[in-house]
Amino acid sequence: MKLRVVVVDDEPLARRRLKRLLTALGGVDVAGEAGDGHTALARIQQTSPDAVLLDVQMPEMDGLAVSRRLSAPRPLVVFVTAFDTFAVNAFDVQAVDYLLKPVSESRLGAAIERVRARLALPARPSEAVRRAIDRLPVRSDGRIDLVAVADIDWFEAADNYVVVHAGRRTHVLRETLSHLESELDPAAFVRIHRSSIVRVERISRLDVALRGDYRVTLADGTALTLSRTFRARFESAIGRKL
Secondary structure, eight states, rough: OOEEEEEEOOHHHHHHHHHHHHHOOOSEEEEEEEHHHHHHHHHHHHHHHHHHEEEOOSSSSHHHHHHHOOSSSOOHHHHHHSSHHHHHHHSSSSOSSEESOOOHHHHHHHHHHHHHHHOOOOOOOOSSSOOOSEEEEEEETTEEEEEEEOOOOOOETTTTTEEEEEETTEEESSSSSSHEEEEEEETEEEHHHHHHHOEEEEEEEEEOOTTTTTEETTTSSOEEOGGGGGGHHHHHHTSSSS
């Protein structure tokens, strides 16, 4: 049975090269291709491939964001990237392998064999449970920083981005707050407003505000609003009624 693969890269020449190399390897069916993250998610949903060759650096939505958005049953991911091995190994995204550009036929062949070996393994129950993320890869100034989730105080929505507040430092993610919420540990973080998620242990005080809202003060003095829309969720997180 042929391995079904989707090729994702924003450079048409790179996609053509990967497809040609896959054809030369044999035993692989290119089920689809995409030149951006949004199209990639649609193509993967349509074709249900065994694996995805996924470029890391793409405009709008990069490969890491695509990987985080993949829904079950998730295809196996092989990153294709210009980043060095140290940076790629640091990504906590459970990729099967990564390929450095320019990709050679022998290296691609080794990655495909890893995919086949992984698919041959029996599924473990623990793999079906989505683990809360413990690090966030944040791109800035031509590099990627891995921010420990344990250091983060709160998250703030800014259109289709999220501002990460970690002590005195802030970072910007190409992410929506709703999707990020699904990846966080619900025992550690709670959404208190349509534009904010806070770490529960950083909350130091609550004050009654208007129309059933509350004023939430964090340990560093940051003041936020707990809207009545999210009040029940907040009460569940702290284990008591307000």
